[in-house]
Amino acid sequence: MKFNVSRDALLKPLQLVAGVVEKRQTLPVLANVLMQLQGQELSLTGTDLEVEIVGRLGVDGVEMEGEVTVPARKLLDICRSLPDGAELKFERDGERLVLRSGRSRFQLSTLPAADFPNQEEASAQTRFDISQREIRRLIEATSFAMAQQDVRYYLNGLLLECRPQQLRAVATDGHRLALCDRDAPGLDVSEPIQAIVPRKGVLELGRLLEDSDAQAQVVLGNNHIRVVSGPFTFTSKLVDGKFPDYERVLPRGAGNVVYADRQGLRQAFSRAAILSNEKYRGVRLQVSEGLLQIVANNPEQEEAEEQIMVDYVGEPMEIGFNVSYLLDVTGAIHSGQIRISLADANSSALLQQPEEGDAVYVIMPMRL
Numbered sequence: 001m002k003f004n005v006s007r008d009a010l011l012k013p014l015q016l017v018a019g020v021v022e023k024r025q026t027l028p029v030l031a032n033v034l035m036q037l038q039g040q041e042l043s044l045t046g047t048d049l050e051v052e053i054v055g056r057l058g059v060d061g062v063e064m065e066g067e068v069t070v071p072a073r074k075l076l077d078i079c080r081s082l083p084d085g086a087e088l089k090f091e092r093d094g095e096r097l098v099l100r101s102g103r104s105r106f107q108l109s110t111l112p113a114a115d116f117p118n119q120e121e122a123s124a125q126t127r128f129d130i131s132q133r134e135i136r137r138l139i140e141a142t143s144f145a146m147a148q149q150d151v152r153y154y155l156n157g158l159l160l161e162c163r164p165q166q167l168r169a170v171a172t173d174g175h176r177l178a179l180c181d182r183d184a185p186g187l188d189v190s191e192p193i194q195a196i197v198p199r200k201g202v203l204e205l206g207r208l209l210e211d212s213d214a215q216a217q218v219v220l221g222n223n224h225i226r227v228v229s230g231p232f233t234f235t236s237k238l239v240d241g242k243f244p245d246y247e248r249v250l251p252r253g254a255g256n257v258v259y260a261d262r263q264g265l266r267q268a269f270s271r272a273a274i275l276s277n278e279k280y281r282g283v284r285l286q287v288s289e290g291l292l293q294i295v296a297n298n299p300e301q302e303e304a305e306e307q308i309m310v311d312y313v314g315e316p317m318e319i320g321f322n323v324s325y326l327l328d329v330t331g332a333i334h335s336g337q338i339r340i341s342l343a344d345a346n347s348s349a350l351l352q353q354p355e356e357g358d359a360v361y362v363i364m365p366m367r368l
Contacts, residue, residue: 013055154241201236
């Protein structure tokens with residue numbers, strides 16, 4: 001195995017592939033990246049047995065093909081520390097991979113490529129093309145609401161629902177819910193197909209996708225999802241579980257509607273959050289005609305109070321929320337205004353864009 005490649009061409013795919021590799025592994029080979037050289041193409045593979053990313057790039061000076069695994073973090077750190085535009089020369093030397101660049105020389109230990117786990121080919125339930133921008137938007141709009149290490153393991157991920165000509169993403173941790181729809185003209189299904197992508201897979205896929213119209217092919221199997229976009233192939237196991245019936249928690253007929261300037265509201269929440277209880281993060285929203293008052297206090301008897309002019313006509317109301325959830329939603333919505341629909345002090349709030357938006361958010365109230 002012998003080839004040359006520029007540091008800049010190698011760095012991006014290596015960063016993305018190494019991102020999947022876990023620092024602490026039960027199998028030593030899982031701390032490595034698999035390098036496979038065929039013709040003028042080098043492929044890099046990293047996996048933690050749940051998520052796998054393959055990156056491909058062109059190389060030159062190929063004298064011998066082959067495959068080998070090397071420590072992912074060490075190779076990445078070496079490449080990062082070399083100067084921009086550096087030319088790298090790789091050569092297999094027995095049980096070592098030698099990397100030369102200018103006057104620098106590194107010998108990396110290797111493990112046999114045969115020991116590297118191979119993801120089985122996913123049997124496709126459905127297959128469709130969609131732009132990278134659309135999938136990225138779905139992830140950005142919803143992923144913050146995924147649970148972390150919840151015993152209800154099916155909440156520790158993102159629900160992807162394939163609907164006729166439409167792709168939907170839903171995330172919830174039991175206290176809030178985020179839902180986003182995007183058009184997918186290539187999606188030809190007669191009835192909805194659901195798949196839960198694990199949390200790590202969602203975050204890695206978000207890093208992988210670009211904000212461009214470049215097409216990605218999505219293959220959804222019974223227990224795998226595969227996304228092929230340009231030189232990268234992303235594969236993840238799916239969470240084996242039943243996602244809750246999210247449509248039941250979407251508030252219906254919440255008659256009290258508040259319209260507010262999104263940026264002003266977000267800044268007010270940020271300031272009030274400073275003096276909220278660090279553990280519970282609760283704030284009280286007191287809404288009356290034309291005015292929203294935000295009040296936060298903590299066990300040290302400190303208090304923050306913010307007043308914002310809003311468009312609201314209705315009965316005065318007071319309702320408590322976790323301010324972190326409000327900040328997440330006001331950050332995920334990109335319109336100038338935000339619409340908050342409230343039924344009463346004990347019911348969930350529905351937050352969305354006033355115009356035709358692609359996402360809706362539900363936040364459960366807190367007792368303060």
